[in-house]
Amino acid sequence: MNAPVVIERPGPATPKTAGAPGGAHREVHARPEDFKQRSHESVNDPHLRSSFRGAMDFLIERRAVHFSDLVAFETLRKLGEQVRQHALSKLPELLDQLEAKLTELGVHVHWAETPEDANRIFLDIAQRHEAKLMVKGKSMVSEEIELNHVMADHGIECLETDMGEYILQLDGDRPSHIIMPAIHKTKQDVAEIFHEHIAGAPLTDDVNELIGIGRKALREKFGAAKIGVSGVNFMVAETGSIVLVENEGNGRLCTSVPDVHIAITGLEKVIDKLEHVVPLYALLPKSATGQAVTTYLNVITGPRREGERDGPREMHLVLLDNGRTQAYREERFRATLQCIRCGACMNHCPVYTRVGGLSYGTTYPGPIGSIISPHLVGLKSTRDLPTASSLCGACGEVCPVKIPIPEMLMKLREAGRHSITQSMTPPTQALVGQGEVRAISEAMAWRGWRVLYSHAFLYRLFAWFAPRLRWLTPAWQGGWTKSRTPLKPAPKSLRDMMADRDKRRR
Amino acid sequence: MNLQDHDKRARSAIFSRLRGASAGKPVETPDVAAYFRERAQPAAGESRRERFMRNASNWRAEIVECGEAEWPARLADVIARKNLQRIAVGRNTSIGWTLSAMLPAERLFWYEQDLAEVKAELFNHIDAGITTTIGGVAETGSLLLWPTPAEPRTLSLIPPLHIALLFEDQIHETLFDAMREHQWAQRMPTNLLLVTGPSKTADIQRMLVYGAHGPKELVILLVSRKAQEAAL
Amino acid sequence: MGVTVHFPRNQTCCGQPAYTTGFPEEARKVAAAQLDLFPEDWPIIVPSGSCGGMLKHHWPKLFKDDAVLQAKADSLAERTVEFTDYVVNVLGLQLPAGGKPTKVALHTSCSARREMGTLDIGRAALGRLPGVELVIHDHESECCGFGGTFSVKHPDISSAMASDKLESIRKTGCDALVSADCGCLLNLNGSLAKRRDTLRGEHIATFIRSRMDASTEGTA
Structure with a gap:
């Protein structure tokens, strides 16, 4: 039976003052509604443009080294796609199996429909352990639920420990890339941030020293925190394992040192067999940062067992829906959930490269963000994201699990502009915001276009007049003339030329 | 409503949405x-x-x-060369026995208590942690670690230097081979690790720095068990 | 080259603009009105790669619910060939040696490169024109920023892309800019004109034609 409820999703985007440790308070106000304004500012920011271009070129080149053999890449990514599609094709069973396995191992499994649900779970665990400090490894889902801010509101410090995320948290800023969160910061920026927020930190822009400063400051926190929080790269139904992929080692510390480990992730991250990790792990780091392998592949199967000296005594897994079941429900959008969060689509996206991750105002930026966010926060507030693509196809071409991103973008454009009754291919159930992006003027323009272009007589009339009336063409043509000369019909249309040719031949 | 009820309600709503969706085309097991x-x-x-x-x-x-036969001597070289004063190691392991014969007791830290009791020591006063491995992966140059009560997982994580003992005949070609041969899926430990090089980050201006949070250095004692090579 | 070109006068537009903007039902009606225009079993040559891609890959999808129309769309899709592809691979274009040395930058439409393989074909075509040297510009595979209605809905981003594209093309010192896609050319030429740049992109057909004319003049 279809659940008839449309989940109320106030979304995580409630603007809040960042409760960053060290007293940094800056208004963070990112909303997808502001995409046009923010992207306008970004394309006109030469510093941002050159730093993103440099970083993306770097990542593109590094990735290309591993996938120079396109046939081999295609074979591997087909396997990756199959692993993810296979898992999604039996998602409810796998989640059932995973839950049973985890419960047997002694892991507490929690289900959250909304960010509020998820935060309530965190808060409850923290309060039971009287925890005032949580150390957290990189987790995009924790950003999605705004965990840091919500915990801060309840007097609990949730500290980022991934170097990039830590830098941003100190500065009250947000990640601009899912893999390299602080690519928009220079070493001089970091020098200032550390000097200002870390007691005793000297002012230095030596990157080795800076990492050393961060390492030292965070090590104290790893030792002190009662709760460690992590994301999840893959969950294995067969064994009840949680797999984490990382380079820094903070993920291992967060999941090994504190007494309590809470992992949070989207419910789509489950895969069937342990060996299915192998192709995904072969694809993920190469696609993300152009590394053949990360420093750590950390496979966690349950809390500390009898006799063991370390590892959490209590372990929780929070599985978040937050719109994922909507993407799942519609087969045409299901592939959205295949994503393994590598960020390759961003790195290769000419739009993302020019506007940067912060312009999107969503947890997940870039092409993948533009196809996920509408399910998380609705089509209406994200109305400008699916259109922010020239559909060049670069994203789909590099996706390690073959998500047809351009096709999804088009389908979301359609869903925003058509209610169920207006839609040529109606969904089984309205998406959140279905049809709410429809503007009468736009719909009428396309209807007019259709009438003209589907009636040969009218079109030929139009084609006869257009060259003859080209002097009437307006000089201002909306966005087009911003950096281009106005569009004018040719002095002589192709059909006139063809007619002339036919006359000559006769 | 208490948390458990919330969980239950969320769970049933989520599953009813998932199960209500059309199953789509079946996908063959990869x-x-x-x-x-x-x-x-x-x-x-x-x-x-x-x-x-x-x-x-x-x-x-x-x-x-x-x-x-010579790995203890090579290990002693590494300890001397890197001037390692205090070394963490698991009691009742091949490495433990070897080291206790080699170094004075005060230079060894036996990791045999609960982490909570030794946290300060481990974080601040240990120069290196030494562990065994269950093998390696040739394709990526990775070590396979299977922490045990004798060799807790933080032994290879918290000290700034990790020394690992790897037997050549335990190197697999790929991670997949290792997974199949060891039949991990049937007997997963609490923590299983693939470790490739020391901890690192490139989060500041894409500049690579080692020792982000884990070890800054990784030394692998690659032991050949073939008699003729041991003689070399 | 020994080919008779038929131009069915009642054709209009492939429908891509509506289709990609999220109005597939309008695109479908426009496509439906043209399904009977190409009844003979002749190849359908499309001088714009992305329009070709629309016919070849997307028209059949538009008629999934109607077997009769779908069969027609399938037949059209099967016969659709991108212009350069036809000229190179079917007609075997080859000009005699001795053409005027010209440095040419080639821009391929993204969707056509991915849906119709036009990058290799475009390069092959230029390779058949003696005297023509292909110069590769920076970020060659990157989009020019057109993207149909994208250029109007997100003019800032689109303009930034066009301007970067033109900068890198200009940096090659090319004598000519060639593309097999009218959409990209519309965008690039509009931007060039606004920049008061004297360079203009040419359709590859026009370019080939002018090379042919020059070579026959040379031999005459």
Whole structure:
């Protein structure tokens, strides 16, 4: 039976003052509604443009080294796609199996429909352990639920420990890339941030020293925190394992040192067999940062067992829906959930490269963000994201699990502009915001276009007049003339030329 | 409503949405073994050992080659060369016995208490942690770690230097081979690790720095168990 | 080259603009009105790669619910060939040696490169024109920023892309800019004109034609 409820999703985007440790308070106000304004500012920011271009070129080149053999890449990514599609094709069973396995191992499994649900779970665990400090490894889902801010509101410090995320948290800023969160910061920026927020930190822009400063400051926190929080790269139904992929080692510390480990992730991250990790792990780091392998592949199967000296005594897994079941429900959008969060689509996206991750105002930026966010926060507030693509196809071409991103973008454009009754291919159930992006003027323009272009007589009339009336063409043509000369019909249309040719031949 | 009820309600709502969706086309179970059978095999002319060494060195692991009889001596060299004053190690392991015969007691830290009791020591006063491995992966130059009560997982994580003992005959070609041969899926430990090089980050201006949060250095004692090589 | 070109006068537009903007039902009606225009079993040559991609890959999808129309769309899709592809691979274009040395930058439409393989074909075509040297510009595979209605809905981003594209093309010192896609050319030429740049992109057909004319003049 279809659940008839449309989940109320106030979304995580409630603007809040960042409760960053060290007293940094800056208004963070990112909303997808502001995409046009923010992207306008970004394309006109030469510093941002050159730093993103440099970083993306770097990542593109590094990735290309591993996938120079396109046939081999295609074979591997087909396997990756199959692993993810296979898992999604039996998602409810796998989640059932995973839950049973985890419960047997002694892991507490929690289900959250909304960010509020998820935060309530965190808060409850923290309060039971009287925890005032949580150390957290990189987790995009924790950003999605705004965990840091919500915990801060309840007097609990949730500290980022991934170097990039830590830098941003100190500065009250947000990640601009899912893999390299602080690519928009220079070493001089970091020098200032550390000097200002870390007691005793000297002012230095030596990157080795800076990492050393961060390492030292965070090590104290790893030792002190009662709760460690992590994301999840893959969950294995067969064994009840949680797999984490990382380079820094903070993920291992967060999941090994504190007494309590809470992992949070989207419910789509489950895969069937342990060996299915192998192709995904072969694809993920190469696609993300152009590394053949990360420093750590950390496979966690349950809390500390009898006799063991370390590892959490209590372990929780929070599985978040937050719109994922909507993407799942519609087969045409299901592939959205295949994503393994590598960020390759961003790195290769000419739009993302020019506007940067912060312009999107969503947890997940870039092409993948533009196809996920509408399910998380609705089509209406994200109305400008699916259109922010020239559909060049670069994203789909590099996706390690073959998500047809351009096709999804088009389908979301359609869903925003058509209610169920207006839609040529109606969904089984309205998406959140279905049809709410429809503007009468736009719909009428396309209807007019259709009438003209589907009636040969009218079109030929139009084609006869257009060259003859080209002097009437307006000089201002909306966005087009911003950096281009106005569009004018040719002095002589192709059909006139063809007619002339036919006359000559006769 | 208490948390458990919330969980239950969320769970049933989520499952009813998932189960209400059309199942779509069935997807065949991926055949990972077939992929590895059919893909290009490693180039001839390089042994598995050489491949492991090349890849591990690329990831900045320092490799010390030794025969079965001489690894204690090579380990002693590393300890002397790196001036390691205090070393954490597991009691009742081959390494533990070897080290206790080699170093005065005050230079050894036996990791046999609960982490909570030794946190300060481990974080602040230990120069190196030494562990065994259950094998390696040639394709990526990785170590396979299977922490136990004798060798807790933080032993290879918290000290600034990690020294690992790897037997050459336990190097697998791929992670997949290791997974199949060890039959991990049937007996997962609490924590299983694939470790490739020391901890690192490139989060500041894409500049690579080692020792982000984990060890800054990784030394691999690569032990050959073949008698003739031990004689070399 | 020994080919008779038929131009069915009742054709209009492939429908891509509506289709990609999220109005597939309008695109479908426009496509439906043209399904009977190409009844003979002749190849359908499309001088714009992305329009070709629309016919070849997307028209059949538009008629999934109607077997009769779908069969027609399938037949059209099967016969659709991108212009350069036809000229190179079917007609075997080859000009005699001795053409005027010209440095040419080639821009391929993204969707056509991915849906119709036009990058290799475009390069092959230029390779058949003696005297023509292909110069590769920076970020060659990157989009020019057109993207149909994208250029109007997100003019800032689109303009930034066009301007970067033109900068890198200009940096090659090319004598000519060639593309097999009218959409990209519309965008690039509009931007060039606004920049008061004297360079203009040419359709590859026009370019080939002018090379042919020059070579026959040379031999005459």
